[in-house]
Amino acid sequence: MSDHKISADGLSIECHAPGNADCRMRPDCDTERWDEFYCTAHDPSHPVIGGHDCWKLPWVNSTMLDETYSGPGAPVTIYPGRGVRISWEGDYCTWDYERGNTNA
Template sequence: MSGHKISVSGLSIECHEAPDADCRKRPNCEPEEWDTAGCRDHSGEHKLTTGHDCWLSEWVNGSGLEDSYYDFDKYPITPTPNAPVELINEHPDAVLWKYEEIPNA
């Protein structure tokens, strides 16, 4: 099961992943751009470190749940509070979300 879910208010995504999860890894500097190798903004060793805030949920919450829903034509009128979600980082300029598919549910 995902460590991300819709908040109780239904207005944002919360992260409950472990401190060493990929979504909590980033450089210790404040770069404009970075990837899995580290910071690309300036010279020096700025490798990814763990324990940061979740950058995936920050991105979704910054653009809003409605604007970042995976299937925007079928956006739910009211997001389901506490529902587990999957965050999708397939596009270079966006992180999208959708409800996590629960087997045999």
């Protein structure tokens, strides 16, 4: 099963990852900057832990899905329920369909 999928209505991406997945790891403080170990914005004593909301979704769902799509083909065809990969691109996230995933 894919951790991230297109929603049933085709308007957004949903996260189905377990609480210890990379996308649910972040410090228990109000920060937008952290690395894999701790908060880098204001207090490095805040360690990164799991169980948070997926931090990738606000990035890819902030606009229409075709605006954050990075895969081949344009315009993108939205397949509700299909698994996707979300990639961090330095200042933003993009998504494309998982290779070989034809589940709808």
